[in-house]
Amino acid sequence: MGEAGSSDVVVQAPAPAAVKVLAVSRIAPSLKDEGRLKLSFFDTPWVGLPPVQQVYLYHLDDDNDTDDGYFPAIVSRIKTALAETLAHYLPLAGTLEHVPDTGDLVVDWSGSDVGVAFVEADAAAGMDVRRLAGDETHDLAAFLSLVPELNTGVLPAPLLSVQVTRLGAGLAVGMSMHHAIVDGRGAWRFIEAWSSASRVGSPVTEALGPPHYGRDVVSHPRGGDELARVLLKIVAPNLPVVTKGVRDTSQRFRLARRTFYLGEDDIRALRRRIDDLAQAEGDTPEPKKPVSTFVALSALVWSAFVRSKGLGVGGANKEEDTYLMFHADLRARLDPPVSDAYLGNCVRPCVARCADAAKIAGEAGILHAARAVQAAVAEMAAAPLTGTDESGFDTVRQLPFSRVANVAASPRYKAYEATDFGFGMPARVEMVSMNHDGEMMLVGGRREGEVQVSVSIDPAHMDALKACILGTSK
Structure with missing residues (x-):
C-alpha cells in the first residue's frame, strides 16, 4: 500500500504558473455523417451536472525538452487520432x-x-510534471489549468473538449466530457479507442470493436421517452438555461485531495480481513458470497470516511x-442485455445504508x-x-450529504493502459472533477x-482519513 509520491522523489515547487494557450482549433470527425438522437431516461439525470474532467500526465525524454518540433509532432499525432476516433x-x-416543441433534449451532429x-x-x-505526477496531495489549481x-450551462452545449499542455520534458492531456452523453464505461472505451488510433493507427481493432449509440436499446416499463421528459423537468426546469442540479461545485477549492495506491497483496489482505471479521462475529451466510475487490475497497473508504468525520462516536453524532x-x-x-460497446449512460444509483454510524466506525466497521x-x-x-x-432521483437528492460517501468509477477501468497514446503509459491519471466532501474515485493502477x-474531503479530516485507509488496509 502506498501514497502518490511514496516511491518517487517529490519536488517542492512554488504555486503553479499560468498556462499559456498557444492555439485553439476544432477537430472534426475524419468521416462526417449527419444525425441526432434523443437522450434516454438514463441520460437526463446527468444534464444539470458539471462536466467530467480528467488529466493524464506523461514523462517524456529529457532530450526532447529543447526540440522545437517534438511537441507539435505529438500534438499533430493526437489530433489526427482524435479525428479518426470521432468518426x-x-x-x-x-x-x-x-x-x-416536444420538450426533448437531443444530441445533434x-x-x-x-x-x-x-x-x-x-x-x-x-x-x-515530476512534481504533479508524484505529489501525494493534489495541486488542484494546476490540475484545473x-x-x-x-460550458454545459446553456444550450446548445458542447459535449467534449480536449487540451494538450507541454510541461517541460513532460506532457498533459486533459479532457472535459458531458456526462449526459456517456457513462464511465463508455467514456473509457472512447479514450481507449482514441489512444489506440494514436498508438497503432486505428480506433477499431479486433479487441476493440466500434461503438453503437442508438437509445432504442434501453427501455423502461412506463415508457422511456416519457420518463426522460419527467426527469428533465426535475434536473433542468429552466431550459435552455441548465441549472446546476444536485451537485454544487462551489466547495471544490475548499476540499483536500489525495491519492493512494493499493497493490494486489494489499487488496488480498483487505478481503481476508473482512472474511476473518465475519468468522469471528459468526457472520458467514450460506451460501457464502465472496467479497469482491469493489466491495472491499468501498467498505474501506466508507469506514475511513465515517471514522475520520467522527460519526457515531458520541454526542450529537452518536446515533446518526x-x-x-x-x-x-x-x-x-x-x-435484453446491452453490449459493452454502448455509448451512452446505462447506470443506476445504488445506496448502501447503515442506520447506526457507530457500527461502521467500530472495530468490525469494515465488515458491516x-x-x-x-x-x-x-x-x-x-x-x-x-x-x-x-x-429514485428524489431518494438520492434527499440523502444527508454530510454523512454520505460517494464512490465513483471502478477498479475494472484500466486507466493507465487505456491512455497509452504511443509514448508510454502516463505517470499519473487523475479525475479533476471531484467536487464533494467524501467523494472517492477507484480506477485500475499502473x-x-x-x-x-483518489479522495476528496474536508481538509480538517484528511489526516484521519489517510490514517484509516493506510491502517485498515494492512
Missing part, C-alpha cells in the same frame, strides 16, 4: 440541444460546425445514520460496511430498473492488480 463516436462531436474544441498550451517551469473548459452511494452498470442486467454494500448490489440485481425514475484510490 466512430460521432455524438461526442455534436451538441446538446433543446427541442421546445448535423451542423457545419461539428467537432471538438482542441486547446494547445504551454506551462512554465513551475508546472513540473490542464483541463479545458466545457450513514450512507455510501455508487452507480451500477446495468448493461449486462437489462432484458461490506455487508451493506453487498446488500445494495443484491437489491440492484433483483430489480435493475428500480431507482431509475423520479422517486501496476498489475493495483487500484488507485
